[in-house]
Amino acid sequence: MKKTIKRIGLLAAALWLAAGAFAQEEATAAQEEAQTDEHLAFFGIPIKGNITDFTSSLQPRFKLQKKKGDENYYIYKGPVCGHDMYLKADYSRKSRTVYKVTVTPQYIDANAFLDSLTVMLGEPEEMEKGYRWAYPAGEILFYLVQGFDPVLIYLDLQGALAFKEEQ
Secondary structure, X not given: OHHHHHHHHHHXXXXXXXXXXXXXXXXXXXXXXXXXXXXXXXXXXXXXXXHHHHHHHHHHHHOOEEEEEOOOXXXXXXXXXXXXXXXXXXXXXXXXXXXXXXXXXXOOOHHHHHHHHXXXXXXXXXXXXXXXXXXXXXXXXXXXXXOOOOEEEEEEHHHHHHHHHHX
């Protein structure tokens, strides 16, 4: 009986260590994936180029439905990471170049979502109302405002600078 308990304990410890190593490997891969060709990427899709091309590349992967749009953004609703979310792609009026993706999950525990982001992206830097992951190609921001759904923003540096110049 003692040997069985000892074996189960050793097996559990080995699985725990393996899971930790896998999570670290996933975080490193996600950080590398977040930067592609000097642009930030949203789940492997670079945030660059024409808004129509960008949103077309989102459609098959996330099966999003266009809900609303105007001269500055498109909003989609659909599952992202297994949760219903609104996804907003911002772009400049003149060049129609995408520069920012905002994701608002619906009916999700913000702390659990932050934990999953930390596993995927690594440890964030704390800000006044949220968290930040900084990359040379841009930044990922996670805002937590009491009484509201959490908001995740992918901001591409080159696209944001181009947008600012056009204004």
